Amino acid sequence: MTIGILALQGDFREHEEMLQRIGAPTLQVRLPKQLEQIDRLIIPGGESTTIGKLLVLYGLLEPIRERGKAGMPIWGTCAGAILLARHIAEGRPEGQPALALMDITARRNAFGRQLDSFEVNMAIDLLGDEPINTVFIRAPILENPGAGVTTLATLNDGRIVAAQQSHLLATCFHPELTGDERFHRYFLEL
Numbered sequence: 741m742t743i744g745i746l747a748l749q750g751d752f753r754e755h756e757e758m759l760q761r762i763g764a765p766t767l768q769v770r771l772p773k774q775l776e777q778i779d780r781l782i783i784p785g786g787e788s789t790t791i792g793k794l795l796v797l798y799g800l801l802e803p804i805r806e807r808g809k810a811g812m813p814i815w816g817t818c819a820g821a822i823l824l825a826r827h828i829a830e831g832r833p834e835g836q837p838a839l840a841l842m843d844i845t846a847r848r849n850a851f852g853r854q855l856d857s858f859e860v861n862m863a864i865d866l867l868g869d870e871p872i873n874t875v876f877i878r879a880p881i882l883e884n885p886g887a888g889v890t891t892l893a894t895l896n897d898g899r900i901v902a903a904q905q906s907h908l909l910a911t912c913f914h915p916e917l918t919g920d921e922r923f924h925r926y927f928l929e930l
């Protein structure tokens with residue numbers, strides 16, 4: 741099983757290092773034909789409008805969307821989660837490209853300037869008893885999950901920061917930055 745990591749912009753190397761530590765074969769994806777070699781895809785954090793434009797430029801937007809519709813597991817972290825979301829609450833320029841596969845709304849930069857970045861320990865049921873240290877960097881939050889969407893993690897105030905819709909996974913934080921392998925292992929088992 742090869743895990744593709746979209747490598748157009750953002751922190752794809754950190755995802756790759758994490759997967760290599762776990763022993764999972766990885767492939768940096770920049771070309772449509774590389775999609776034939778992968779069984780799963782991670783879309784990293786970065787800048788979602790930039791990644792969206794590059795997806796079009798590299799001819800990857802439609803092929804990835806088709807693979808996602810056909811059931812390939814895709815995990816988006818932060819900017820990747822924004823690209824997976826079907827709706828954007830605000831801040832996506834008209835016509836901005838996105839995969840729009842998941843029945844959920846992403847609200848970009850939801851923590852404002854002052855709290856642009858922070859870390860918090862969070863209990864997430866699917867990862868077991870031990871809380872996970874989560875890193876938020878100019879992160880979005882997720883809203884209005886559709887009927888097929890399961891909320892995986894919320895902040896203390898109830899705001900959704902991780903969700904899953906069958907084979908699609910979205911996290912507003914960055915498990916690839918903390919050295920905690922549990923979320924990556926969970927994705928490998930989807």
Ligand code: GLN
Binds near residue numbers: 784817818819848880
């Ligand atoms: N704020 C970025 C965006 O809107 C996401 C930040 C991140 O991926 N860490 O795309």
